[in-house]
Amino acid sequence: MRAQAHTLEGLVAGLIVLSSLLFALQVTAVTPLTASTSSQHIENQQQASTHGLLKAAADSGALKRAVLYWDETGGYFHGSNPTGYYVSNGELSRFTFGRMLANAYDARGIAFNVHVSYQLADGGVRTKKLIYRGEPSDNAITARRWVTLTDHDRLYGSDEQPTATELNSSTAFYAPDVRSGDLYNVVQVEVVVWRM
Amino acid sequence: MADVTGRDGDDRHTTDRSTADRAQMFLIGGLALALVLVVLVPVLNSAIYTENLATRGSSGAGVATTFQVRADVQRGVSDVVQQSNRKYAAYADQLAAVRAEVPVLEALYMRYDASDGRMLSLRYVTGSDEPGTRIHQDAVDDFRADADGNSTDDPTWTLVEQTPVVRNFRLAIPNRTTLAGTKTDAFRIVFDRDPATTGDERTVFLYNDGGATVVAVDGPGGSLGECRDATGAGTAVDVTAATVEGERCPALEFLDDVPSDFDVRYERGGNATGTYEVTVKRGGSTSVPSSPYASGNPDANDAVYGLTVHLYVRSSDITYQTDIRVAPGEADA
Numbered sequence: 001m002r003a004q005a006h007t008l009e010g011l012v013a014g015l016i017v018l019s020s021l022l023f024a025l026q027v028t029a030v031t032p033l034t035a036s037t038s039s040q041h042i043e044n045q046q047q048a049s050t051h052g053l054l055k056a057a058a059d060s061g062a063l064k065r066a067v068l069y070w071d072e073t074g075g076y077f078h079g080s081n082p083t084g085y086y087v088s089n090g091e092l093s094r095f096t097f098g099r100m101l102a103n104a105y106d107a108r109g110i111a112f113n114v115h116v117s118y119q120l121a122d123g124g125v126r127t128k129k130l131i132y133r134g135e136p137s138d139n140a141i142t143a144r145r146w147v148t149l150t151d152h153d154r155l156y157g158s159d160e161q162p163t164a165t166e167l168n169s170s171t172a173f174y175a176p177d178v179r180s181g182d183l184y185n186v187v188q189v190e191v192v193v194w195r196m
Numbered sequence: 197m198a199d200v201t202g203r204d205g206d207d208r209h210t211t212d213r214s215t216a217d218r219a220q221m222f223l224i225g226g227l228a229l230a231l232v233l234v235v236l237v238p239v240l241n242s243a244i245y246t247e248n249l250a251t252r253g254s255s256g257a258g259v260a261t262t263f264q265v266r267a268d269v270q271r272g273v274s275d276v277v278q279q280s281n282r283k284y285a286a287y288a289d290q291l292a293a294v295r296a297e298v299p300v301l302e303a304l305y306m307r308y309d310a311s312d313g314r315m316l317s318l319r320y321v322t323g324s325d326e327p328g329t330r331i332h333q334d335a336v337d338d339f340r341a342d343a344d345g346n347s348t349d350d351p352t353w354t355l356v357e358q359t360p361v362v363r364n365f366r367l368a369i370p371n372r373t374t375l376a377g378t379k380t381d382a383f384r385i386v387f388d389r390d391p392a393t394t395g396d397e398r399t400v401f402l403y404n405d406g407g408a409t410v411v412a413v414d415g416p417g418g419s420l421g422e423c424r425d426a427t428g429a430g431t432a433v434d435v436t437a438a439t440v441e442g443e444r445c446p447a448l449e450f451l452d453d454v455p456s457d458f459d460v461r462y463e464r465g466g467n468a469t470g471t472y473e474v475t476v477k478r479g480g481s482t483s484v485p486s487s488p489y490a491s492g493n494p495d496a497n498d499a500v501y502g503l504t505v506h507l508y509v510r511s512s513d514i515t516y517q518t519d520i521r522v523a524p525g526e527a528d529a
Contacts, residue, residue, distance in 0.1 A: 013226025020230030024237045029244050041251070051260050058271065119307055145264060146305060148272030150279045179300050182279045182293065186272065186304040 043141050046110065046193045050143040053104055054191060057097050058145050066097035066130070067116060067147050067187050068156050072165055075172040077130065078158040085129035092131065095160055101131070101191070109196050111136075117188040118175035128174055130189075140194035149175065149184040258314070262509050262516045265309070269318060269507055272301055274524035277500050281475075287327055287498035294500060295320050314511040321504040321519060328501025329484050331355055332473035333494035336370060339383060339465035339472070341488035351467075353488050355460040357391075360479040362451070362460065363501070364525025365435040367402075367472040372430055374469035375404040379412060383468035385435070386461040387454050398450050400435065402468055411440050413447040421447030430470070436525055457481060475525070477501040502526070 057063040071078045079094055080086055089106060092098030105112055114131040151168035167184045168177060175185040273294075280293040302318035309316050333339070343353035369375065376382050382403035389396050398420070401412040405424070409431040412422035423445035425431045433440050438448035457479065472494075476482070478501070489496040502523030509516045 009220070009223050013223045016230045017226045017233075020233045024233045027237045027241070029241050031244055031248050047260070051264070054264075055267065058267070117308070119304060123307065125307060125311075143264075144261075146268035146272065146308065148268070148275050148301070150275050152279060152282070153275075178304070181297055181300060182276060182283065183297055183300055183304070186301070186308070188308050 042195060043139055046195070047141045047143060049104065050141065050191055050193050053100060054143055054145045054189070057100055058147070060096075062096040062100060063145060063189060064147050064153075065156050065160055066095055067149070067189065068153060068167075069095050069158075069160065070155050070170075070173055071158070072155055072163075072170055072172050083132075085132045087132060094158065098131065105193065111194055111196050113192040115190045115192070116174075117190065118185055119178050121176055121178045136192050136194045137196075140192050142190055142192050144188055144190040147187045147189060149187060151177070151182050151184050153184065258511055258514050261312075261314075262514055265305070265316065265509055266507060266516075266518065266520065269301070269305065269505070270520050270522060272305075273298065273503075273505055273520070273522045276301065277503070277522060278524050281330055281497075281499040285497060287500065290498070290500050291325050291503075294503065298505060309509075312511070314509060316510075317508040319506045319508075321506050324504035326477055326501040326503065326523075328475050328477045328499050329356065329496050330473065330475045330499035331484075331489070331494055331496045333471050334473075335493060336469060336471055337493060338374075339462050339468045339470070341462075341465070341494055342491065343485065343488050345487040345490070349465075351465045352461070352463045353465065354485060355462065355474070355488070356476045357459050357483045357485070358457045358479070358481045359460065359476040360456045360482070361526070362474050362476045363436055363523055365472075365474040366525075367433045367435070367468075367470060368430065369402070369409065369433075369468060369470040370430040371469070372404045372407075372409045374467075375402055375409065376464070376467040377404055379403055379410075381464065381467055382412075383465060384463045386459075386463060387451075388459045388461060389455050389457070391459055391461075398454055400448070402433070409440075411445060411448065413450060415450060415453075420450055421445075423447055475499050475501060 054063070057066075069078055070076075074081060076084050077086070079091055086092050086098060089102050092102050101112055101114070111133045112131065113129070113133055113136065115127050116130050117125050117127045119125055149167060151166065153167050154162040155165045155167070155170060155173070157163045167173060175187060177184050179185075276297045277294055280290040280297075284290045284293060298318055298320045302316065305318070306316045338349070340349035340351050341353050342348065343350045379401050382401040384402070385400040387398045387400075396416050398416070399414045401410070401414070403410055403412075408424045408426035410422055410424050411431075411433055413420040423440045423443075425441045425443075427441060431441055433448075435448055436451060438445050438451075440448070460474070460476070476484075478484070484496055488494065502521060504519050504521050506519050507517060
């Protein structure tokens with residue numbers, strides 16, 4: 001009789017220890033900041049670095065040159081035929097903005113897409129891919145910048161030098177002239193960045 | 197006969213008691229272990245939540261996006277100002293064109309922000325326009341001009357007298373062999389507070405030292421430094437942005453130190469060939485001489501020096517408004 005009571009006590013003691021262990025492990029919090037490849041810290045860091053990169057590109061003029069890096073005769077960005085957008089590093093190294101993105105992100109295993117949105121005369125907004133490297137993951141961040149285009153801005157050639165074609169005399173540019181005055185259009189450059 | 201029964205009974209009693217004590221020790225030991233594990237949990241959780249709370253920023257409210265809007269609006273209005281200055285000749289037309297484009301810009305920007313739930317309003321601040329003059333030489337020529345009206349170009353001449361500030365001062369020398377070979381013969385740009393006294397000027401020298409363009413700056417206290425450029429055949433110098441061929445030149449960052457209302461003068465203009473442009477603000481005592489510009493090369497046109505627009509951004513998290521001063525190419529812009 002006593003032996004069975006002792007066995008029962010031993011079993012109950014074991015059960016108490018095991019259930020408290022299970023409870024402790026389940027209650028410990030896993031928050032968005034828990035270290036992993038998709039934690040909030042990494043998203044914040046990528047957001048900050050992408051904002052900085054876009055600001056540097058806008059200040060130096062590289063962003064405007066990338067938006068105007070258009071082949072008027074073919075109707076696509078220089079060297080992006082037939083897909084119409086850039087994928088590989090070799091294609092990106094043609095223009096300064098592509099080189100800036102590749103230098104900042106490629107060695108760290110971070111992928112990026114660049115979308116260019118422009119407005120239509122009837123009020124719609126259309127988006128065009130500039131750089132496309134696949135579907136972003138669930139933890140991707142975006143940063144954007146607006147580029148104002150005026151009628152007398154010049155298109156850039158494949159060597160990133162200004163050509164003689166002004167925007168208001170171009171026929172094949174992707175964005176239309178939506179205002180009759182000196183303004184041509186306002187283009188939004190959106191960069192999507194995620195960790196591979 | 198020995199009394200075995202009693203001792204046996206005592207032993208059994210003792211054994212039973214100690215066995216019973218040990219069984220309770222199992223239970224108490226188990227309970228103690230469980231307590232330790234459960235107490236560990238709030239300790240770990242407090243460390244995790246403290247790190248979470250400590251690293252919370254205000255980025256959720258869209259602060260970075262608001263600053264991006266401000267920077268892009270400033271750049272957009274700057275582009276419109278530069279366009280208008282080139283397209284129209286009269287100051288009134290230039291200002292009217294910029295004022296007419298501000299609501300157009302507002303509508304275009306708002307279309308992108310409306311889908312994010314953000315409202316944007318952009319207004320020109322009436323009376324904030326600053327008249328100026330754009331002095332430019334667009335054809336490659338030497339840097340002389342006819343200052344005294346005797347139909348011969350003078351190497352030393354004043355571009356503008358007593359201007360409070362200049363912006364977008366750029367020179368392009370396509371071939372550096374046209375520059376002088378030594379600093380004493382070099383073409384120089386002089387920023388002079390008081391033409392009557394010497395020793396208070398800042399001078400920028402441009403000369404060719406054995407195949408490299410040298411941009412040297414002298415101030416009242418001596419030399420402020422120099423920058424060299426040996427790339428290509430020519431050199432582009434941006435005095436207000438303090439760059440030489442796109443590279444930063446710390447010696448050229450002296451414009452902030454020049455006290456207000458100074459003359460801009462070229463000396464030995466025959467020792468440089470190229471193009472240049474500068475936009476000067478017309479302050480209370482500014483005077484632009486007429487005779488150097490009478491021939492049209494260089495040319496002096498009215499221009500909008502700068503203006504102020506008021507930006508108001510509102511979303512569900514953030515309300516932001518500010519006055520933005522637009523003066524493209526200004527040294528501290």
